[in-house]
Amino acid sequence: MFTxxxxxxxxxxxxxxxLNFNLTGTDxxxxxxxxxxxKHTVVxxxxxxxPYVRAWEDRMVKIQSDYADKGVQLIAINxxxxxxxxxxxFQNMKVRVREKxxxxxxxxxEDQKVATSYGAQRTPEVFLFDSKGTxxxxxxIDDNYDEPNAVKVHYLRNALDAVLQGSKVAIxxxxxxxxxxKWK
Amino acid sequence: MLRVxxxxxxxxxxxxQALDRLRRVLAEQGxxxxxxxxxxxxxxxxxxxxxxxxxxxxxxxVDIEPQCNxxxxxxxxxxxLEDGRISPLPxxxxxxxxIRRES
Numbered sequence: 001m002f003t004x005x006x007x008x009x010x011x012x013x014x015x016x017x018x019l020n021f022n023l024t025g026t027d028x029x030x031x032x033x034x035x036x037x038x039k040h041t042v043v044x045x046x047x048x049x050x051p052y053v054r055a056w057e058d059r060m061v062k063i064q065s066d067y068a069d070k071g072v073q074l075i076a077i078n079x080x081x082x083x084x085x086x087x088x089x090f091q092n093m094k095v096r097v098r099e100k101x102x103x104x105x106x107x108x109x110e111d112q113k114v115a116t117s118y119g120a121q122r123t124p125e126v127f128l129f130d131s132k133g134t135x136x137x138x139x140x141i142d143d144n145y146d147e148p149n150a151v152k153v154h155y156l157r158n159a160l161d162a163v164l165q166g167s168k169v170a171i172x173x174x175x176x177x178x179x180x181x182k183w184k
Numbered sequence: 185m186l187r188v189x190x191x192x193x194x195x196x197x198x199x200x201q202a203l204d205r206l207r208r209v210l211a212e213q214g215x216x217x218x219x220x221x222x223x224x225x226x227x228x229x230x231x232x233x234x235x236x237x238x239x240x241x242x243x244x245x246v247d248i249e250p251q252c253n254x255x256x257x258x259x260x261x262x263x264x265l266e267d268g269r270i271s272p273l274p275x276x277x278x279x280x281x282x283i284r285r286e287s
Binding site for chain 2: 049050051052054055084085145146177178179180
């Protein structure tokens with residue numbers, strides 16, 4: 001399923017294999033992408049402080065809720081430098097999980113190696129892998145961060161539906177819209 | 185005359201939409217002024233301007249949504265909307281209220 005462990009050398013493109021990782025979650029447990037083998041996985045680079053993430057958070061929870069029974073697992077990863085953005089600290093991640101009732105793991109990429117390996121630039125930024133670990137969609141969750149009711153194209157949902165039907169994802173890549181990842 | 189300042193950083197993509205929104209509400213309110221547009225490019229400049237995030241709108245040097253936050257820097261700004269949602273954009277009603285307050 002995985003080509004290699006996440007490190008500093010790769011950036012993912014559509015059709016590439018997932019890079020495995022092992023990160024600590026807000027539940028204080030270790031989580032690997034390989035824990036979710038045979039599931040379609042949605043890896044979202046995220047954080048606490050970014051207003052774009054906050055605008056999309058409820059939609060992330062709803063997507064996980066809507067697709068959980070279909071073998072889909074969303075995983076959020078926060079790689080931001082918490083020394084500059086204290087709201088993004090591990091402790092504050094735990095608070096956010098409780099406040100927003102996250103129904104998916106929220107992991108800390110402290111050394112930023114996973115974000116670097118994946119080539120993540122923004123929060124939120126989505127990487128959808130099918131159950132074979134192949135990248136099928138990369139980009140934004142949908143086309144409207146400001147108004148959930150005014151979304152015209154549900155990029156991630158459409159990609160998930162295509163993957164679940166075994167068909168080609170029509171829009172496999174969009175420009176992620178959000179804050180920049182806060183590098184150390 | 186109302187003094188309108190719009191501060192933004194390139195990294196936060198909502199700034200164009202926010203500026204359009206500001207222009208639209210100013211026109212709707214019959215306020216015909218030049219907007220001073222300031223691009224913030226460095227943490228030093230952000231600290232000097234007491235810039236809490238992009239986009240920021242000042243009317244007569246008063247923030248349309250005054251912040252308790254004294255963390256100045258190159259960040260994207262979160263606005264709490266009337267319905268409780270968080271958005272990277274100030275709402276039209278937020279801008280409208282501030283214009284009426286300062287006019």
